[in-house]
Amino acid sequence: MTHGITTAALAGFGTGLSLIVAIGAQNAFVLRQGARRHAVLPVVAICAVSDLVLIVLGVAGVGAFVNAWPAALTVVGFAGGAFLICYGVLAARRVLRPVPGAALSTEGAAAGSARRAVLTCLAMTWLNPHVYLDTVLLLGSLAADRGDLRWAFGIGAALASLTWFTTLGYGARLLSGFLARPAAWRALDGLVAATMVTMGGMLLARA
Template sequence: MTSSALTFTTVLPVLAAGFGTSLSLIVAIGAQNTFVLQQGLRGAAVVPVVLVCALSDAVLIAAGVGGIGAALGRWPAAVGVIGVAGGLFLMAYGFLAARRAVRPGALTTGAAEVKSLRRTVFTCLALTWLNPHVYLDTVLLLGSVAAGHGDGRWLFGVGAVLASAFWFCALGFGARRLAGVFARPAAWRVLDALIAVTMTALGVTMLAGQL
């Protein structure tokens, strides 16, 4: 596709292709989505979490469209190191979730909330950037598909970024519709137990994949 071919009738299909491809990769049960859903249900630091996820995806998508994905593909050891670190982090996060399910703690206020916000943002960054699948899917796969659109690859990337922003906003802010269900402490204990199982399983799987 040459630049002269990028008319009104071709812009929308390329944007839609980027949007659909990105959404199909993002909408899956994973550590990042589980964390965003959890924060949305709690109504805690939803805006920072959504921004971190959406902006991180935008950077990774831009890297893939820009061709960095090809360089990453020639250095698989980097993905392996990230996989080990991410697996250990997920297992630790799963342990903390299990502890909350057994011994739920009280809500904090004041200075503790500031510390909690920093910890939440750090956790969100770790769950995003220590996941090797984000590089394989977002950088390598999306980058490869975008390359097939020639000069329209950046339009494809814009569509992919829009899909990411749409999904994280829907997940984070839409979770509040379930607030009534989670008005009972027992529901939070069940959620924390499910998060513990999910995170631990993902961590073990991630580590096993590097062996």
């Protein structure tokens, strides 16, 4: 039983990490705050706690819903797979057609007050429809597939979020020079594209 819990938690950690590392507005904001060493703790805390709340809702709600309607896994699998592939295609497009000024700026004025940083982070987290698909629907459905071990899967995913945002926020200062280069963002987007398309294809194949 212990081995099964550990396996489910590690699966949740790996799945959660593969979804969270996709470079988007939220991650870019955490990178900027980390590189500028401004309001890093509250920003990291907001991201990690928000993911925890959404993952809990996903594991609890989707699990009960799937028990009542097993076909929901197929529906979510198709929707999630299509979304991930589209996300990967957009990332690949950014690699081929980089956006001017996409490099991380770490010079100049500070990122503003801590209050502004907190409000911005909250908006990027809770007003982003993708976060609900990733945590509540996608992770929730994958957790439900684990049956009685779904909470171990959810805990693993939550730990992945905490690990990622802590590393991103406090490690960004070490990468400030690297992240100032447009080529760095193209490399990151290339990795995101490959990961998202692969995961999307796997979800569609299992649906």
